[in-house]
Amino acid sequence: MSGSKHSNKTIEIGESLKRKGLSVTDSRKKIMQLFMQQKGALSHSDIEKKAGTAFDRVTIYRTLQTFLDKGIIHAIPSADASVRYALCNDDCAPGHHEHQHIHFFCRQCHQTFCLDDIVTPSIGLPRGYQPQEVDVLVKGVCKNCTTAKKS
Amino acid sequence: MSGSKHSNKTIEIGESLKRKGLSVTDSRKKIMQLFMQQKGALSHSDIEKKAGTAFDRVTIYRTLQTFLDKGIIHAIPSADASVRYALCNDDCAPGHHEHQHIHFFCRQCHQTFCLDDIVTPSIGLPRGYQPQEVDVLVKGVCKNCTTAKKS
DNA sequence: TGGATTTTTGCAACTTTGTTGCTTTTTTAA
DNA sequence: TTAAAAAAGCAACAAAGTTGCAAAAATCCA
Ligand SMILES: [Mn+2]
Ligand SMILES: [Mn+2]
Ligand SMILES: [Zn+2]
Ligand SMILES: [Zn+2]
Numbered sequence: 001m002s003g004s005k006h007s008n009k010t011i012e013i014g015e016s017l018k019r020k021g022l023s024v025t026d027s028r029k030k031i032m033q034l035f036m037q038q039k040g041a042l043s044h045s046d047i048e049k050k051a052g053t054a055f056d057r058v059t060i061y062r063t064l065q066t067f068l069d070k071g072i073i074h075a076i077p078s079a080d081a082s083v084r085y086a087l088c089n090d091d092c093a094p095g096h097h098e099h100q101h102i103h104f105f106c107r108q109c110h111q112t113f114c115l116d117d118i119v120t121p122s123i124g125l126p127r128g129y130q131p132q133e134v135d136v137l138v139k140g141v142c143k144n145c146t147t148a149k150k151s
Numbered sequence: 152m153s154g155s156k157h158s159n160k161t162i163e164i165g166e167s168l169k170r171k172g173l174s175v176t177d178s179r180k181k182i183m184q185l186f187m188q189q190k191g192a193l194s195h196s197d198i199e200k201k202a203g204t205a206f207d208r209v210t211i212y213r214t215l216q217t218f219l220d221k222g223i224i225h226a227i228p229s230a231d232a233s234v235r236y237a238l239c240n241d242d243c244a245p246g247h248h249e250h251q252h253i254h255f256f257c258r259q260c261h262q263t264f265c266l267d268d269i270v271t272p273s274i275g276l277p278r279g280y281q282p283q284e285v286d287v288l289v290k291g292v293c294k295n296c297t298t299a300k301k302s
Numbered sequence: 303t304g305g306a307t308t309t310t311t312g313c314a315a316c317t318t319t320g321t322t323g324c325t326t327t328t329t330t331a332a
Numbered sequence: 333t334t335a336a337a338a339a340a341g342c343a344a345c346a347a348a349g350t351t352g353c354a355a356a357a358a359t360c361c362a
Contacts, residue, residue: 056341079228121272128294137286143279207312
């Protein structure tokens with residue numbers, strides 16, 4: 001961290017928001033930063049905890065919705081009613097997400113990861129079913145937790 | 152529900168609950184029946200609507216939890232924070248669900264179906280990741296909606 | 303079948319999560 | 333620098349989920 005008013009990263013984040021057609025505000029910068037710092041995905045309540053009292057709950061809801069709309073983040077399905085979000089790294093556009101990667105939920109550290117290099121398989125469906133999108137969620141033990149245990 | 156008349160189905164449902172080691176109550180019979188009548192999966196609120204004022208909300212929560220624990224139903228992941236449930240038709244045991252099938256969410260009728268004949272693909276993961284379970288959720292247009300449109 | 307024992311239910315009170323309308327503040331663009 | 337537009341904060345509300353406890357029902361056994 002330099003002593004100057006703006007680090008490079010802050011400038012980058014601001015630029016990135018502008019490129020998506022969004023005005024640059026403290027909460028958007030902060031939430032974007034949280035996603036960038038984070039290896040795993042974040043839920044609403046994760047963000048609330050990490051952001052502390054800095055922002056109103058409502059602002060977080062609205063920011064997440066905006067980021068979803070603009071194709072900045074995507075929602076990751078889960079079976080426990082707690083949706084998590086992660087940055088889109090493909091070129092997702094406003095109104096259209098295009099993700100081919102799968103997600104991994106670690107039962108040990110309870111983090112969810114985007115495995116960007118693992119492409120979703122094509123699924124053979126019964127006659128009449130028209131697929132538009134495939135979500136794959138693998139549960140197990142993640143890389144970090146596996147190697148941590150070994151040593 | 153406790154009249155003198157018992158249909159075959161009612162007896163079957165009671166037997167089925169007993170086999171799972173559960174006592175037979177009105178709410179469990181009713182909720183079990185709803186799942187059996189239904190082609191698609193049911194959310195908590197679906198059940199609340201269909202059951203009307205017959206049961207307390209809390210009873211529905213507890214019944215769903217019990218059915219999950221006993222391996223009678225399974226939870227289906229979704230990206231919109233509304234978990235749906237469907238009957239297990241494999242031999243799921245208390246404490247252990249074993250499902251190999253995929254799920255299909257129809258964007259037109261908003262129903263979720265178990266495609267019991269479509270087996271989950273095996274996914275090649277990066278080194279260090281240990282998979283234990285694979286959930287596949289395909290979104291698109293279901294068979295019913297496709298054929299309905301054609302005619 | 304009756305009645306003690308165990309289990310489940312309903313209720314109330316509460317927490318958490320999510321939504322909406324409105325006012326003030328901040329950001330943007332001229 | 334200022335006017336217009338957008339976002340944030342606030343409050344009030346609605347929906348979803350949890351917990352403890354007393355009443356009701358189901359099970360068990362003599
Ligand atoms: Mn992802
Ligand atoms: Mn299923
Ligand atoms: Zn892990
Ligand atoms: Zn359909």
